[in-house]
Amino acid sequence: MTITFEPAIAPGTRPELPSGPPKLSRDLLRQAERDTLATPRMAYSLLARMMFKPVDLLYGKQGSFTKFAMLETIARVPYQAWERMGYWAVHRHAARSALARRVFERIVEARADQDNEQWHLLIMQDLVQRNGERQTWLLHRAAPWAISFFYYHVSWMLFLVRPDWSYRLNAEFEDHAEHEYMTFVAENPALDLVPDPGTYAAEYGRHRSVADLLRQIGHDERTHKLDSLESMREPRVR
Ligand SMILES: [Fe+2]
Numbered sequence: 001m002t003i004t005f006e007p008a009i010a011p012g013t014r015p016e017l018p019s020g021p022p023k024l025s026r027d028l029l030r031q032a033e034r035d036t037l038a039t040p041r042m043a044y045s046l047l048a049r050m051m052f053k054p055v056d057l058l059y060g061k062q063g064s065f066t067k068f069a070m071l072e073t074i075a076r077v078p079y080q081a082w083e084r085m086g087y088w089a090v091h092r093h094a095a096r097s098a099l100a101r102r103v104f105e106r107i108v109e110a111r112a113d114q115d116n117e118q119w120h121l122l123i124m125q126d127l128v129q130r131n132g133e134r135q136t137w138l139l140h141r142a143a144p145w146a147i148s149f150f151y152y153h154v155s156w157m158l159f160l161v162r163p164d165w166s167y168r169l170n171a172e173f174e175d176h177a178e179h180e181y182m183t184f185v186a187e188n189p190a191l192d193l194v195p196d197p198g199t200y201a202a203e204y205g206r207h208r209s210v211a212d213l214l215r216q217i218g219h220d221e222r223t224h225k226l227d228s229l230e231s232m233r234e235p236r237v238r
Pocket residue numbers: 072075116117120177221
């Protein structure tokens with residue numbers, strides 16, 4: 001008897017990659033801003049406050065493109081930590097292919113969010129340069145590295161002992177970022193009149209104004225937060 005397998009995906013075509021957070025229309029972006037501003041911030045843990053406090057002290061309480069570039073540098077760190085832990089788990093469960101595949105699905109998700117954060121960082125760096133804002137080695141190289149180093153190790157260690165805490169910490173970080181972006185847009189109405197330079201339009205999309213671009217990024221952060229809260233409900237892949 002010959003066993004034939006129907007391929008799930010026709011040869012010559014590619015499976016779809018996770019597309020990342022949805023791109024919103026102009027009206028939905030404004031609605032997203034109102035929704036965020038009407039939602040109270042999460043109750044931040046001590047660990048989260050240990051990161052937010054030095055950031056506020058070093059870069060100011062008010063939002064700015066340099067501060068956001070700094071936040072985006074550290075934003076992708078937990079996703080990297082989870083990706084690394086995921087590969088370790090795939091290897092460990094290699095004999096149980098269904099479980100290894102589910103772990104791998106989480107890795108793919110973490111990588112999609114990491115890429116999304118990477119675009120945020122590139123967009124912020126572009127806005128910093130266009131605005132001629134100065135970045136120093138100490139504040140914009142050494143300090144982000146030190147905070148990332150701390151965050152990375154906290155993320156993987158937490159993930160090892162209590163993965164739900166690791167997801168919760170990220171949800172708090174994302175909630176903070178979401179509120180920072182939307183508050184900044186609300187406090188700077190002139191940004192609605194500045195056209196989106198569209199430097200990464202091919203990869204990220206192009207909005208009408210810098211304000212809409214920031215609203216879209218703020219909404220991405222909310223999506224990341226909701227993903228982490230969802231993962232908290234089933235922190236260990238079974
Ligand atoms: Fe981000």
